Amino acid sequence: MIANISPLAPSYTPELPAIDGITLRTVCAGYKNWQRNDLSLFLFQPNTVVAGLTTQSACPSPEVEWCRAAIKKGKARALVVNAGNSNAFTGHKGREAVAAITARVADHLKCALHEVFVSSTGVIGVPLPIKTACDGLEKAFSAEDVNWEHMANAIMTTDTFAKMSRQDITIQGKSVKMVGIIKGSGMIAPDMATMLGYIFTDAAVAPELLQKMLTKANKKSFSCITVDSDTSTSDTVLAFATAAAGNPILSSEEDKDADKLQEAVTAICLDLAQQVVRDGEGASKFISVSVNGAVSDESAHIIAMSIANSPLVKTAMAGEDANWGRVVMAVGKAGQPAERDLLSIRFGGIEVAAKGMVVPNYDEAPVAAHLKGKEIDISVDIGLGKGQAQVWTCDLTHGYISINADYRS
């Protein structure tokens, strides 16, 4: 499938620095009949720690099951990412493929099995071919080192652009680098465009603290985006820290500069999450939905996601239509405390509805101009309390239908 680059792709691509303790390799294993790298191998120096989050799906891929268990051990020496075959819903054969990959890498590195992480993305229902994977690994073991951009490209499936982010911080006087790459653009079957995100840093940090920071960052980033409300069976975010920066190891949120590491993790997660939305299938608008005045932050989040997931709101934005009535509808159906006569709604900062009624004679010109742009702000004040939340989504267009309905598996 040849897709045009999303019109919402960032105009600027950051240059990503090498990170001490991490070696990057990518090769063409040949999961499909194509000439592109589709097996990526990230090698980490000993004592690298890992934290991670996986899909809540009750039907996860064997890779997700493997990672869920291995994350608990907190240590990592390698990550293998396969593109072109998700290995999801493949029963015992899928589990055997994961076992073969981890065994081969652990044997090569002389490390424990649980220090090897695996993700796969692509067609579902077809067991990952073990020989293809193992032959690919052999090639990767002796391949030349590459840079982050090669890796960001090699993990893509239906993505229309490579997604990368960086943060630079100082922890107790030591320069610390952080890099993130991610793939995902909604879900396209048979290439279920699973979201796979990876964060790499040379910070020295205890795995328990890194896990805590990633979990906190997730609440403000990956948990706040939606393309089509559907959840992949393989979504995974992993964070690796090599300790090569040489800062005194951080083990508590109270440690000096731990707040800086938290901020960097949150910032990189948010940037990566928003890039996924910007590559949403068929997206022509990047939409921010802010809710304040709810009874709690949780309530605000539920209302914001109700708006962001509403097909009617998303099609209205595609149509550049200041349809506040659909926003009222989405607030009303969220099942959260709300009072029609206290609600107010803004598009691009301009109040169009307030206190249960349209704002009489509001100036339509700036609203229309705002909706013609690529970046849309919808803001809702519930008027009941102090709870607030912000989430991001894209519009729902003919492009989404074409990608998902006009395709035959």
Place this chain on the structure above:
Amino acid sequence: MIANISPLAPSYTPELPAIDGITLRTVCAGYKNWQRNDLSLFLFQPNTVVAGLTTQSACPSPEVEWCRAAIKKGKARALVVNAGNSNAFTGHKGREAVAAITARVADHLKCALHEVFVSSTGVIGVPLPIKTACDGLEKAFSAEDVNWEHMANAIMTTDTFAKMSRQDITIQGKSVKMVGIIKGSGMIAPDMATMLGYIFTDAAVAPELLQKMLTKANKKSFSCITVDSDTSTSDTVLAFATAAAGNPILSSEEDKDADKLQEAVTAICLDLAQQVVRDGEGASKFISVSVNGAVSDESAHIIAMSIANSPLVKTAMAGEDANWGRVVMAVGKAGQPAERDLLSIRFGGIEVAAKGMVVPNYDEAPVAAHLKGKEIDISVDIGLGKGQAQVWTCDLTHGYISINADYRS
């Protein structure tokens, strides 16, 4: 807006009998600049009882607020349905319009205010014009009687066909008639295509029992359909019973033949609900989703709705694609107990995935033929328990996007 009749419209339209104790009138009040009936007046003989259900929305229309309160009194002498203006999100002006209509009708009939019911459907954010409504009522008071088909047409907004249903039963030796009409096809702004459904019978039944029966029927009908997961601010279902059939009044589920009345109410609600799905915006397939083997009926219902609301499942059906992977995804994201390796999935009765894997070499020809039809069956066995549920939806097509995004309010 001129729309073609939905390809899923029933080929057969039932003839609906007059019901003793009910008089039907419809006129052109002129809520829009059009030549069609848009104000419908249903007159009920004294002692007619009423039961009803309204949207769960926290931002309901003033009509819904009025009906919620009046239903509790249990008696009805009139129902007014306005088409072309939903009066939703119109603040105090909207409430004044409802007050004016109920006052005018109550004065005319010399009945209590709470015996007059009002629904409105159409553009939102514009207060229903009181003079237009009251002039329309004057016309209706002296208009000629019409039949059910006229009424079913007069309450339509963006519907592409009039929706009617009938049931005939015998209660303790007396013939009892039941008629239902409904409008709704998803939500189109500014014409939010609210679902308004009305059931009429000459049965003699206590309002508390009728309410109980309607609530029970709702769980198996209106609660089991979804077009686009969005919920209107005005959805209302009302049931009126005139007692003209002369059967001994039913007041308990234990009464002789009360089960027959329950069955008729459930059957008519289900038929009406399915007709709404068949008029879903842009729909080209009518989809039944059955789930069994869940840990409870409630769990099965949540899983079935997760499948029925999934944009990826709905676009796959539009594309006639046997994409069981998307069904797995929708089961997985439902947040209900499920075991990947116990799941099985059927399209049109043919098992395509079982025990966590695709069924090797399943016969694709009959599956492909089934998916080319207009009536699609998706069946999922969770394999954990005895819970079951069935829900109905339609596919997600370019037509839906065209209706909702290509439109400017």
